[in-house]
Amino acid sequence: MRKYEMLYILDATLTDEAKDAITAKFDAIVKECGGNVEKVDKWGVKKLAYPINYKTEGFYVLMTFNAATTVVAELKRIAGITDGVIRRLITKA
Numbered sequence: 001m002r003k004y005e006m007l008y009i010l011d012a013t014l015t016d017e018a019k020d021a022i023t024a025k026f027d028a029i030v031k032e033c034g035g036n037v038e039k040v041d042k043w044g045v046k047k048l049a050y051p052i053n054y055k056t057e058g059f060y061v062l063m064t065f066n067a068a069t070t071v072v073a074e075l076k077r078i079a080g081i082t083d084g085v086i087r088r089l090i091t092k093a
Contacts, residue, residue, distance in 0.1 A: 009088070
């Protein structure tokens with residue numbers, strides 16, 4: 001298992017419950033696939049460098065986790081089809 005970091009940007013207009021649900025969804029995916037989440041750091045609403053889908057602000061979340069490489073592919077797939085996720089980036093830590 002390797003250590004990864006996933007930084008994702010959520011739509012700032014989502015409710016707090018929706019943001020927490022998306023965060024819990026990504027945590028559950030890592031745990032179901034045999035990994036473990038070390039830390040979830042919610043950075044809050046920040047201005048985007050450039051508009052994305054006509055939005056100028058986003059809610060940033062950094063998740064640090066240990067998992068196999070197959071989990072990364074699954075996270076990318078799920079994050080790509082989840083409503084409310086503007087961008088995501090997964091890197092090796």
